[in-house]
Amino acid sequence: MSADTLADVIGHYIEYLQAVGRPATTVTVVRSSLHLFLVFAGPVSITTAVQQAIPFLAHRARTCRRNTHVASFNQLKAFFAYSVRFGYIKANPLADMKRPRDEIVVTQPLSDREILALYEAANDWQRAAIVLLLGSGMRIAELANLRWDELRDGQVLVHGKGHKQRLLAPGGTAMALLYQLPRTRGTVFPLAYQSIKVGLARLARRAQVPFNPRQLRHTFAHRFLEAGGAIEDLSELMGHARLDTTAIYVRAYRRERALDAQRRFNPADALFRAVGPSYDRAAGA
Numbered sequence: 001m002s003a004d005t006l007a008d009v010i011g012h013y014i015e016y017l018q019a020v021g022r023p024a025t026t027v028t029v030v031r032s033s034l035h036l037f038l039v040f041a042g043p044v045s046i047t048t049a050v051q052q053a054i055p056f057l058a059h060r061a062r063t064c065r066r067n068t069h070v071a072s073f074n075q076l077k078a079f080f081a082y083s084v085r086f087g088y089i090k091a092n093p094l095a096d097m098k099r100p101r102d103e104i105v106v107t108q109p110l111s112d113r114e115i116l117a118l119y120e121a122a123n124d125w126q127r128a129a130i131v132l133l134l135g136s137g138m139r140i141a142e143l144a145n146l147r148w149d150e151l152r153d154g155q156v157l158v159h160g161k162g163h164k165q166r167l168l169a170p171g172g173t174a175m176a177l178l179y180q181l182p183r184t185r186g187t188v189f190p191l192a193y194q195s196i197k198v199g200l201a202r203l204a205r206r207a208q209v210p211f212n213p214r215q216l217r218h219t220f221a222h223r224f225l226e227a228g229g230a231i232e233d234l235s236e237l238m239g240h241a242r243l244d245t246t247a248i249y250v251r252a253y254r255r256e257r258a259l260d261a262q263r264r265f266n267p268a269d270a271l272f273r274a275v276g277p278s279y280d281r282a283a284g285a
Helices: 006-019 024-041 046-063 066-085 112-121 124-136 140-145 172-179 193-207 214-226 231-238 243-264 267-274
Strands: 155-159 165-168
Touching: 006 024, 006 046, 006 066, 024 046, 024 066, 024 140, 024 193, 046 066, 112 124, 112 193, 124 140, 124 155, 124 172, 124 193, 124 214, 140 155, 140 193, 165 231, 214 231, 214 243, 231 243
Parallel strands: none
Antiparallel strands: 155 165
């Protein structure tokens, strides 16, 4: 049985993720998640910590959003798989457990007015980020890792989840704003992932627009479909491994389109407004 402490093995695991080239943002998220497990389990050995895995996940299920709980499950299961592989423990306590089901969160697309309000209140790098996200559907982590040498001929080379790469053409406006930024380091945006999120959250308050950066990704998908784009092309552009994931955006777009059609062609409103004010509820309100 291993005498290594949980803290020791977490440290080795983080070094392993860095050694195999996992993105810095991924390493930061995993480190934060495993730190929560370390606080929950306490200063124990890795073999003792195994017994705390299921109680910890039950605690997470009660105290955080479902998708956060799903992320904790995935990260802890991967950590224990590493621990088995390198001989710290004999078996993964989560090996036979099914991954919890994600909650489908419908994110509303931004309106033209909201986008322009954000743009007007933004500084130079925030403006470039907003237009790039809107024109490409990139994730914030992908934007944070974007390098100057990956901008070429109106295209950007994006490093997505699972070390996958894809080319995007975010448009002339976005490229022009990017090239106006000062080149102070290898990455286009001189801020880390979390700092970009914090900066955009402050921008939302300053512009008085209820906003999170993921809405720009959703807005890109919504408007791409609205313009007649194909779901297969959208899936490629957004870096989805499966069409099922892209279908979430398609369903949201179709739902909004159906509601708009219902408002415009509602037979009840058409009938009662046509027969006169005495039947029109709005008139008697």
